[in-house]
Amino acid sequence: MALNLKELAKRPVRISGGHRACAGCGFPIVIKMILGATEDPVVVGCATGCMEVTTTVFPYTAWKVPFIHNAFENSAATISGVEAAYQSLKRQGKVDKEIKFVAFGGDGGTYDIGFQSLSGAMERGHNMVYVCYDNGAYMNTGIQRSSATPRGSHTTTTPAGKVRYGKKEYRKDLTTIMAAHGIPYVAQASVSNLVDLARKAEKAFNVDGPAFLNVFSPCRLGWNVPADSARDISKGATDSCFWPLFEVENGVWKVSYKPRNKISMDDWMESQGRFRHLFKPGNEGIREEIQAQVDQQWELLLKRAE
Amino acid sequence: MSVVKQDPRNSTALTGNEAVAQAMRQIEPDVVAAYPITPQTEIVQIFSTYVSDGLVNTEYVPVESEHSAMSATVGSAASGARSMTATSANGLALMWEILYIASGTRLPIVMPVVNRALSGPINIHCDHSDAMGARDSGWIQLFSENAQEAYDNMFQAVRIAEHPDVRLPAMVCLDGFIISHGMENVFTLEDNAIREFIGDYMIERSLLDVEQPMTLGPLDLQDFYFEHKRAEAEAMVRSKKVIQSIAEEYEKLSGRSYGLFEEYKLDDAEIAIVVLGSTAGTARYTIDQLRAQGIKVGMLKLRVFRPFPFEELKQALAHVNVIGVMDRADSFSSIGGPLFSELRAVMYDSETRPLITNYIYGLGGRDINPRLIEQMVRELADVQEAGRLNQYVNYLGVRE
Numbered sequence: 001m002a003l004n005l006k007e008l009a010k011r012p013v014r015i016s017g018g019h020r021a022c023a024g025c026g027f028p029i030v031i032k033m034i035l036g037a038t039e040d041p042v043v044v045g046c047a048t049g050c051m052e053v054t055t056t057v058f059p060y061t062a063w064k065v066p067f068i069h070n071a072f073e074n075s076a077a078t079i080s081g082v083e084a085a086y087q088s089l090k091r092q093g094k095v096d097k098e099i100k101f102v103a104f105g106g107d108g109g110t111y112d113i114g115f116q117s118l119s120g121a122m123e124r125g126h127n128m129v130y131v132c133y134d135n136g137a138y139m140n141t142g143i144q145r146s147s148a149t150p151r152g153s154h155t156t157t158t159p160a161g162k163v164r165y166g167k168k169e170y171r172k173d174l175t176t177i178m179a180a181h182g183i184p185y186v187a188q189a190s191v192s193n194l195v196d197l198a199r200k201a202e203k204a205f206n207v208d209g210p211a212f213l214n215v216f217s218p219c220r221l222g223w224n225v226p227a228d229s230a231r232d233i234s235k236g237a238t239d240s241c242f243w244p245l246f247e248v249e250n251g252v253w254k255v256s257y258k259p260r261n262k263i264s265m266d267d268w269m270e271s272q273g274r275f276r277h278l279f280k281p282g283n284e285g286i287r288e289e290i291q292a293q294v295d296q297q298w299e300l301l302l303k304r305a306e
Numbered sequence: 307m308s309v310v311k312q313d314p315r316n317s318t319a320l321t322g323n324e325a326v327a328q329a330m331r332q333i334e335p336d337v338v339a340a341y342p343i344t345p346q347t348e349i350v351q352i353f354s355t356y357v358s359d360g361l362v363n364t365e366y367v368p369v370e371s372e373h374s375a376m377s378a379t380v381g382s383a384a385s386g387a388r389s390m391t392a393t394s395a396n397g398l399a400l401m402w403e404i405l406y407i408a409s410g411t412r413l414p415i416v417m418p419v420v421n422r423a424l425s426g427p428i429n430i431h432c433d434h435s436d437a438m439g440a441r442d443s444g445w446i447q448l449f450s451e452n453a454q455e456a457y458d459n460m461f462q463a464v465r466i467a468e469h470p471d472v473r474l475p476a477m478v479c480l481d482g483f484i485i486s487h488g489m490e491n492v493f494t495l496e497d498n499a500i501r502e503f504i505g506d507y508m509i510e511r512s513l514l515d516v517e518q519p520m521t522l523g524p525l526d527l528q529d530f531y532f533e534h535k536r537a538e539a540e541a542m543v544r545s546k547k548v549i550q551s552i553a554e555e556y557e558k559l560s561g562r563s564y565g566l567f568e569e570y571k572l573d574d575a576e577i578a579i580v581v582l583g584s585t586a587g588t589a590r591y592t593i594d595q596l597r598a599q600g601i602k603v604g605m606l607k608l609r610v611f612r613p614f615p616f617e618e619l620k621q622a623l624a625h626v627n628v629i630g631v632m633d634r635a636d637s638f639s640s641i642g643g644p645l646f647s648e649l650r651a652v653m654y655d656s657e658t659r660p661l662i663t664n665y666i667y668g669l670g671g672r673d674i675n676p677r678l679i680e681q682m683v684r685e686l687a688d689v690q691e692a693g694r695l696n697q698y699v700n701y702l703g704v705r706e
Contacts (some may be wrong), residue, residue: 041516045381053525061521068384069523070407080367081339081389082380082513088336088365088387095386095514117377120370197368228549 003037003157003198007018011036012064019062020054024227026217026234027051027106029191034102034131034213037201042100043086045079047109048072050131050140050219073113076121076130079103080222083126088120099206107148107225108138111174122181125291129211132174135219143222147172149270150242153274153285155222160277165286170293179248187247189254190216192234196245196256216243224273236268241298244306253305265291271282312493320492322453322485324477326392327352327595327680331362332500333416336387336507339378343397344430345482346420350392368373372397376404376415376568381440384522386512387456388464390415394482395422395436402440404577408475410538411445414467414509415475417445418460418532421583422482423636423670432482434582435587437611438635438644444538446476446545447612449582453490455479455609458562461495464504465552474538480612483671489674495560537595542613549610566615567608569622571597575604577686578626580649582608585632585667585674592679601681608645616652623653626689629662630682632702636666644701661696667702678703 014035021028035042043066046052052069055062070078079101089095105114112133118130137145137155145155151170154160158167179186184207189197197215216230216237218230225233237243240263247257266287269275278287327349338598340350357366369375375391383389393401398419408415419437423429437447445465450456463476480486511520527533553564568670570590572578581589586607606622631665633643641647646664653662665682668674682702689695
């Protein structure tokens with residue numbers, strides 16, 4: 001039976017409260033949902049970033065499972081080494097438990113600096129789940145643009161100014177790139193749809209080989225939004241089809257959520273300070289282009305999933 | 307290395323890379339994660355054939371870069387697996403960030419480094435700029451004169467790195483092409499003897515110990531980082547004794563004796579040359595020639611560069627008048643190579659204060675030969691005669 005909220009609520013929580021993430025941050029939910037999706041022991045790796053620095057301030061730790069942080073760009077390679085040790089020691093009869101392996105990284109550590117490490121680990125077929133919590137910029141260092149930053153977004157390295165409207169480029173479609181690796185399971189999820197997120201994590205844990213999850217994870221500070229808005233903004237991202245929920249299981253594309261009432265990008269972007277400047281006179285054309293690109297990507301996804 | 311008794315009939319003709327790969331087969335690490343780079347490539351290739359033929363039970367991870375090689379090795383070593391990789395030059399440079407994480411996390415990884423010049427310009431031949439670039443990374447560094455020493459250093463490195471008083475990663479350095487691709491007679495040991503010598507990999511805590519979860523690599527701020535680094539520095543200090551006691555143990559097993567350094571005709575020498583790696587062989591030959599002409603020259607071949615055995619070096623060189631330090635790497639500090647800087651600092655405390663000068667040589671695989679070493683010794687003899695140095699830094703064998 002697929003996971004439901006009732007079942008999830010019974011699972012032990014593998015991260016403790018009292019960590020130092022901001023109120024309203026998305027990733028504590030991601031950790032809770034992902035690690036609750038398996039009952040097997042889990043070893044976690046984590047890239048440098050908000051998740052790591054807020055949960056492991058020595059001598060404290062929020063992690064109730066074994067955890068390793070190595071560097072920024074090598075969460076995938078590090079967990080691939082942990083998994084290799086497990087395979088070796090299991091073969092030699094020195095470990096007998098069934099253990100699952102998860103690597104976490106933010107979008108900077110995944111789309112940008114950790115991209116090669118991720119691609120390599122996926123191609124090598126390690127039995128591991130890579131989870132990107134995508135908040136669309138380098139939030140830990142103070143909101144710099146990444147290749148996951150949406151077009152038009154204000155960041156501290158693409159500031160909206162007198163002659164520039166924020167980031168000029170569209171975001172990289174990393175989930176599709178990961179699907180092109182031909183690994184058994186790739187999915188895009190969001191903290192607004194918790195059961196969908198947990199079920200995708202469960203599938204990711206259960207496949208034989210690597211799996212990749214890209215999870216939409218709001219940053220209240222970086223997006224300039226209220227602390228209680230994470231769910232609503234995440235829902236807006238899926239309802240506008242900016243962040244479609246889908247999965248690619250053994251090469252078969254499936255859309256997990258088709259909004260009954262698709263909202264406009266304007267409606268979604270208006271709720272966030274990072275896009276506020278786009279609503280000044282003169283930027284209408286940019287907003288139209290953004291809408292057109294999201295629509296085109298959504299149509300492309302629907303075709304892939306036909 | 308000094309040899310007690312060895313019958314050449316019991317040796318095998320091996321290149322340095324073959325000898326190292328053979329040692330890795332005998333160590334049979336639980337995990338090897340590696341990436342090919344000239345002149346290390348053969349090690350990876352040969353080891354892969356051991357994996358493919360079932361001669362080792364190692365989990366081999368063919369990573370997509372040296373950065374990931376060291377990253378994966380950190381992950382596996384933290385998971386209770388004896389873990390190794392191997393590299394050269396730019397590969398080592400690409401690992402640089404994670405070298406510090408490996409030592410700072412106190413993981414006893416062993417890594418042969420087949421010494422090659424760092425780019426740029428790109429050059430695939432021997433010098434020590436790669437290993438010298440990592441000299442402050444908290445790794446033990448053992449240098450080898452030949453394939454035999456590279457082979458022997460491998461087993462000792464495993465024991466040193468894993469010793470509870472040390473718990474630091476270790477590099478076994480061997481000169482690219484000169485050792486890695488040159489074929490020599492190598493005395494190998496029985497697999498069982500090696501197994502017994504190195505024993506099982508034991509660390510206090512493993513990531514796979516899911517009953518006792520630990521957090522490794524935490525954010526370590528102003529209130530603790532310094533203490534952790536202090537402990538790391540202390541481990542490096544303690545490693546010197548461990549290196550010596552493991553060498554004694556290894557001598558009983560192999561009949562080959564190793565120390566922190568080797569002295570050659572140094573007892574009564576007035577002029578000393580200090581070298582690392584394969585140049586020691588050429589120097590030994592040249593010293594014999596010059597001794598026959600009445601020049602009192604000797605050699606100190608440093609085996610252990612990290613930890614830097616400063617007390618022992620100071621004593622061993624106190625009686626000479628002139629020291630010529632041979633660096634196969636420049637530091638671009640404008641005051642010579644790394645070995646020179648450190649040795650000169652050590653001799654500052656010496657009551658006798660020998661004159662010390664630096665010879666930078668052999669960069670990018672530039673040949674070093676007896677003629678050049680003789681030229682250097684004759685210049686050192688002139689320094690002795692004059693009783694003063696003309697310059698701190700000399701470049702040997704370069705077109706000026």
